[in-house]
Amino acid sequence: MRKRKSAIALTLVAALAVAACGDDDNESGNTSGPAETSAPTDSSAAPETTGGGESGGTLVFGTSSDPVVLDGAYVSDGESLRVIDQIFETLVTTEPGGTEIVPALAESWTASDDGLEWTFNLRQGVTFHDDSAFNADAVCFNFDRWYNFTGVAQSAAVSYYWSTVFGGFSDGATPSLYGGCEAADENTAVITLTAPSAAFLSGLAVSAFVIASPDALTTYEADKVGGTDDAPTFDGTFGFEHPIGTGPFKFESWAPGDKLTIVRYDGYWGDKAILDKVIFKPIADGPARRTALETGEIQGYDLVDPADAAALAAAGFEVLHRPAFNVGYVGFNQAKPPLDNIKIRQAIAYALNREALVSAKYPEGAQVATQFQPPELFGWSADVPQYDYDPDMARQLIAESGVTDLTLEFYYPSDVSRPYMPDPTANFEAFKADLEAVGFTIVPKTAPWRSGYLDDVDAGNAQIYLLGWTGDFGDPDNFVGTFFRTPQVAWGFENQEIFDALTTARDTADTAERTALYEEANKLIMEFLPGVPYVHTQPALAFAANVTGYVPSPVSLESFATVSLG
């Protein structure tokens, strides 16, 4: 018996010894923690002070997943674009923290009077990370590459932004906005459009339109698609092992599931990055990202749970908010009576206590929406019809409508947290109570976001539903145009007046004129009331207290080049 005891004791001692051993190392590890261990071993990477803050060091940033691929043309997900934004650059970009278009690889640009020919004067002395030269030929090479995508590369799951901004491809199956690109000289690229488009320039700032090294695209077969017709495979290595652009950081290594490392590019044309290295660490679990920041294993992360933001700030972490660039709304499907009745739609709008929901269930920075686009964006109008909480008015409108069957199927997703809707169930519960208070009977309908919910809404099965949108780029067409410029099954209405107003606004070249047109369109939409927009939120990022220089952007176009460890 004594022996048994000693066997157990031995096991425990062994376990403790391992823990203790780890403990020792942890202490020594802490003294040379992440920020410090990164003292550059390569003397060529020795700190060169550029800009403010301490130079050098490594930042570990927690992401929600690995990027899909580091090829802007092939992705639309935030985690891919986050890294792509550091390695590559576009012709034009948005100002840090805003949506105004400013120069990037193009120093200046002009449009012809008919709005069809855009001349971009390119920055000189720019080199790709493989030392090849950036010039007009490189620009046209990239545009022609995108335009000539075939097969699976044309899928919206792959080249979503091209189809959003330019429409179709060279095969002509769908009309394309893109007419061609010509290198007028070494530093002048002329892009021709098939129709005037004011959204074109804002669209170009999207990270999908980054200019990659033509040599690398060719050598590493960026567009090689293999497999079979029914199971296509992307076989090139460009976006996995050799993503070569002109940005302030260059790619170093990527072990999916483990980490992706980028290092400062010393040949960068502008202000060089302050950090030596940024490591992107995929941590799918939200609470795990928070813990990792608190333990110091990472120095920053995105997609902070709104419920955590205040606690993190109170604990001394730097919590940054992106300017609101989204909208959460209750959608109506007018193909399903009684939602075709304007008085019922108005009654619902008056019945919903949006102020109460936003102040009770949303974090700092959230504001009640009055229309389908955020106030930060031009075209937002202060004069849209308002539907302030008024249950009596709602009851009166119901009575006037003559509708007797007041049963509504209310769809909400069960398992998801979106920037504009951190807790869909809470929203549903609040709105359900509001609607029942004025006489509606609510039949709850729910499904997991990706396993039925989106399909139901998209297929027009949902009568009223919770949904929202986060903007891709700074143009109202990306908000109201996406929703209401063309007929959509989920909304179930045909209103030519609105369709025309939004099409005209999109195609007008003059910004002042466009602004007025969108303001008018927003009024028209809120009179017609296809749904009830209720919130704009400010998604949060969190950093360790010593991290400075990160500028949150409404369109998430954020650079690590200005970040330093104090």
Next chain:
Amino acid sequence: MFKFILRRLLLLIPILLGLSFLLFVWVRALPGGPATALLGERATPERIAEVNRLYGFDQPVLEQYLRYLSRIIRFDFGQSITLRRDVTEEMLRRFPATIELSAAAMVFAVGVGVPLGFVAAKRERTWVDNGAVIASLVGVSVPVFFLAQILKMVFAERLGWLPSIGRLEPVRELQAHTNFNLIDSLIEFDRGAFVDTVKHLLLPGLALGTIPLAIIARITRASVMEVLNEDYVRTARAKGMSRRVVNRRHVLRNALLPIVTVVGLQTGLLLSGAVLTERVFAWGGIGGLIGGAVLDKDYPVIQGGVMFIAVVFVLVNLVVDVLYAVIDPRIRVH
């Protein structure tokens, strides 16, 4: 013996065929699809239809399956729709991480569970026994994700002794030879990386190993108790053999069969427990990969991943059957 192993390996073929068909039909019967998962708010009926056409999901399921079958017999499990990487390569690259974690969990579960069960049985109805029974009940009942959170809160956040995510500190570089960090750090003579790996293994290993530990302890206790009452144990004692010899030669050896069975089964089950544990600890093994694929409806990864796990499960059980014969000569494998 050789014939037995061969026959069991051949059995894998019908098992995998059946499984592949069930999986194929099942993942397609789930609501939603890869297009919706990929596009989110940006999904429209037209875009979904387009993706389905490009990937052949609009074809009759049987036709799709036959084409899939013609590919998998060439060990081509296709490419992940969301990650755009080869499924087989990705499985093989990440598998060492899962094995390392499962092995750590099993070392913990067996190393503590067997002695615990043994002592509980020998001290039947004492406080040691009652304590062990209660502890194992609790162990079986605590959900892995909850235990993981508690462990992280105590050992990573409060005490700061152990890391909460990953297999190595992100800033540490380790040359990958085998993708087993313990082995790679030995190959590189990197003591720091070795210790760091062990530290990173402790919390997830504990979280993943607790349920198997509790089950192993209970089975050990029951099995040892039964053997203790056997006549031959009493006879051995009566002959004047020392307790140590009796325990080792008669009790443990005879009690071992059910223990080995349950260890084998639990090893297989660990792979499914890894789906949750790997997510919470950002482990980067196949568990996290398959977990993400289920959410994303990434058909090729779900199909390839589950088949992969099935093969491992069958192989582990084969090893267990072979071990039977080693432990108990009365059992012959035919």
